[in-house]
Amino acid sequence: MALAKQKLSTCLWFDKQAEEAATFYCSVFKNSKIGRTAYYPDTGQDIHGKPANSVLTVEFELEGMPFMALNAGPTFKFNEAIxxxxxxxxxxxxxxxxxxxxxxxxxxxxxxxxxxxxxxxxxxxxxxxxxxxxxxxxxxxxxxxxxxxxxxxxxxxxxxxxxxxx
Structure with missing residues (x-):
C-alpha cells in the first residue's frame, strides 16, 4: 500500500534492519502502518553489495508522520544530533x-x-x-x-x- 505523500519525510539508514525496525516502531505506536516494501534488483551489487531481492526500503507511518527505512549498509550510524x-x-x-x-x-x-x-x-x-x-x-x-x-x-x-x- 502506498502511504500518503507529504512534502517532507524522514529516511532512516540501517545496515540491514529496515524491515525489523519499521515493524518494531509500528508495534510501539498505536496509530501506525507499514506501507510499501522495495527490494534490491539483480543489478548494482558491485556498488551496494546487497543480494538481489533483499529489502531495500520499507515505507511506514507513525502518528501521521511518514518514514522510510533504508537498508544501505554499515557506513553510517545514528547519533544524538538527530x-x-x-x-x-x-x-x-x-x-x-x-x-x-x-x-x-x-x-x-x-x-x-x-x-x-x-x-x-x-x-x-x-x-x-x-x-x-x-x-x-x-x-x-x-x-x-x-x-x-x-x-x-x-x-x-x-x-x-x-x-x-x-
Missing part, C-alpha cells in the same frame, strides 16, 4: 514509550533522552515542558530545569513540584 520527540500527556504515556523504546537493548540517557535498540535517539517528555521553559516565570523555569537535569526518565509529579517551588 532525535525524534514524543510529547506525552500523562506519566503512564511516558512510562509506556520509555519502556517500549528501551526494551531489548535500548539505553536510557539523561533528561528524557534514550536510544532504542537500533541506536535511534528519542526524547520522551511531558507535553507542557515548552510552556514552562519558555514561559514568563524564569525562576520557575530554572527550578524545573534543575529538576530535569537530575532525571533520566521524566517524573511528571516531580517536574510539577519543581515548577511550583515545592
Amino acid at each position: 532525535s525524534l520527540q514524543i510529547p506525552c500527556k500523562t506519566q503512564e504515556e511516558i512510562d509506556y514509550y520509555w519502556d517500549a523504546l528501551t526494551a531489548d537493548g535500548g539505553q536510557e540517557s539523561q533528561c528524557g533522552w534514550l536510544k532504542d535498540k537500533f541506536g535511534l535517539s528519542w526524547q520522551v517528555f511531558p507535553d507542557f515542558m515548552g510552556d514552562i521553559l519558555a514561559g514568563p516565570d524564569r525562576a520557575a523555569a530554572k527550578r524545573t530545569m534543575d529538576a530535569l537535569m537530575k532525571m533520566k526518565k521524566f517524573d511528571i509529579a516531580a517536574v510539577q513540584k519543581a515548577f511550583k517551588g515545592q
Whole structure:
C-alpha cells in the first residue's frame, strides 16, 4: 500500500534492519502502518553489495508522520544530533514509550533522552515542558530545569513540584 505523500519525510539508514525496525516502531505506536516494501534488483551489487531481492526500503507511518527505512549498509550510524520527540500527556504515556523504546537493548540517557535498540535517539517528555521553559516565570523555569537535569526518565509529579517551588 502506498502511504500518503507529504512534502517532507524522514529516511532512516540501517545496515540491514529496515524491515525489523519499521515493524518494531509500528508495534510501539498505536496509530501506525507499514506501507510499501522495495527490494534490491539483480543489478548494482558491485556498488551496494546487497543480494538481489533483499529489502531495500520499507515505507511506514507513525502518528501521521511518514518514514522510510533504508537498508544501505554499515557506513553510517545514528547519533544524538538527530532525535525524534514524543510529547506525552500523562506519566503512564511516558512510562509506556520509555519502556517500549528501551526494551531489548535500548539505553536510557539523561533528561528524557534514550536510544532504542537500533541506536535511534528519542526524547520522551511531558507535553507542557515548552510552556514552562519558555514561559514568563524564569525562576520557575530554572527550578524545573534543575529538576530535569537530575532525571533520566521524566517524573511528571516531580517536574510539577519543581515548577511550583515545592
